[in-house]
Amino acid sequence: MAMFDKHEDLKVIKRCKRGEEAAFAELLGRYRGAIYGLCFRMTRKSEDARDLAQEVFIKVFSLLDRYDETYAFSSWIFRIATNHCIDHLRRNRMRFLSLDGHTDKDGDEIEFQLPDKGPEPDTILERSEAMMRLEEVVADLPPHYRSIILLRHDQDLSYEDIATVLDLPLGTVKARIHRARNMITKILAEREYHI
């Protein structure tokens, strides 16, 4: 969980815009965990997560002049990261054309992704069985639901911030988070996981 200080961010960004090397390192330090974590939980592959997160920072650091300071920097970088992960998953999925692709009334994909081989060994840290199960279920949500759950619960963004990040109306954000949580409950029950 993280909290991002908009004003502190702006101060560092002003220094970045003057080309101060230390300022870029500082800005990276503030967001590296959050962005890498988001990319990892979206892809569940440490190599993909590293590449995606590095690409996000490289893009953001080369475009700082175009960042609109009326929005929080955190919203901007989360938007770029979320879109980048979803594009990556979509590109990858094209290779395994799904047999039963359905979309619901919002046009969201509702078929679940095939579970991967499971988390990689280096990511198995000390955590309870219940937590591992929950993380597995979150990882199996369709990408749009997965990202919104991660923004809300892992990154601790408010509904309003998420609406800015995803460029969606507040009502849609709320409905989607509710639906995502209902999916988690349903999958937990189906798999007979008790948390």
Add this chain to the structure above:
Amino acid sequence: MDKMNDAKPWTCETTRANMQDYLDETLLGPVATRLFLHVRDCDACCKELDEQKAMFGMLNAMPAIEPPADFDEKILASVPYAAYREMAELRAPRMPVILEEESLPDFVRSGATRAAGLVLAAATAAALAMSRVPDIAVAAVGLGLLPEALVRVQQLSRRIYVGAVQRNDHA
């Protein structure tokens, strides 16, 4: 949520429909109270709320994931630092010409002129004090002080201006 007016009966269904908002703490006070009172007396909804609460708690507590040790290098090596520095120079506000040292003529800025001016001012002032010269000599005091005063006023203004620009930058 505000559709729930007091007239409508509060059921298990309304409880389930509002449970996530309740846990997100976005329910209006009176609605939250009705939900709370229902849950207190309804075993099924109480169990459901406990389960949801546990799920929310765990989602909020997902462990942080650290990037690999060599994560930063590639990113920091890619930053176009020089381009940012050039852009910053182009963007930097230009100091008003009148505050630049060169805007005062060389002979005014020269040490000799300033020293001579001060000597003239001091001598005339002394003579004035002893009433040895007509009052009109006050003009000579002013004239003597002028070069030094111009240089100092310009220095001070420049310092104030640069300070203001820096404060604005760090705001």
